[in-house]
Amino acid sequence: MTTSIRWLGHASFQINVDERVIYVDLYRSKELRERVPDKLPTAFLMLCSHSHNDHCFPEAINEVRVLDTTVIAPADCGQKLGGNIISLEPGEETEVQGIRIKAVHAYNVKRFRTPGTPFHPKGFGVGYLIKVKGKTIYFAGDTDVIPEMSDLGPVDVALLPCGDTYTMDNADAVEATKIVRPKVVIPMHTWDKSTDEFRKGVESQDGVEFHSLKEGETYNLQ
DSSP: OOOEEEETTEEEEEETTEEEEEESSSSOOHHHHSSOOOOOOOEEEEOOSSSSSTTTTTHHHHHHTTTTOEEEHHHHHHHOSSOOOOOOOOOOOOEETTEEEEEEEEEEEOOOOETTEESSTTTTEEEEEEETTEEEEEEEOSSSOOOOGGSSOSSSSEEEEOSSSSOHHHHHHHHHHHHHOOSEOOOOOOOOOOOHHHHHHHHTTTTTTEEOOOOTTTEOOO
16 A cells, blocks of 8 residues: 555644554634535644744544544653654654654744744754654744754655745745755745746656645655
């Protein structure tokens, strides 16, 4: 069976690996529930990048979390979610039944809540490298273009934010693609803005495919 990546809206993804389901930053606002109304399957593995409510949303997580669900998230997410949480610092990794999860840096360098105070300071949240069946999926998290992107290693699919305000915009996401050099890019955290500039910038690069998913749509990783 193939590994599939389903965009559930915002920065939320459902990754299917054979019979196992991984959720990343599961968020189910009223609007998203209306646009993707189907009942979601039980989680084998749950990843949260940081504790902001649109990335660590207990109501949605508890709907698919069972006793056997492994939850990987920063420590402050544990205060919201309860139960056993595995927290990884950037550079640390763990393996869950053959699926390797590595935390990587994710932070702002030019987007600030107030002068000198970034929305996502370094050390607050993480991104993840999800290594499954010989493929690597990079979930960037809420981040600007940062130097650590050059150290990720080979990436098959990059899930990159491009909505601006709190994360990279389209132009930044193009620059991140040049640094990461994935085979496939999927935009997220778009705030319903056009991704045409992102697409055109990616399509000008050799060897990179751009796949923009509608909410609820799936990309099959070959």
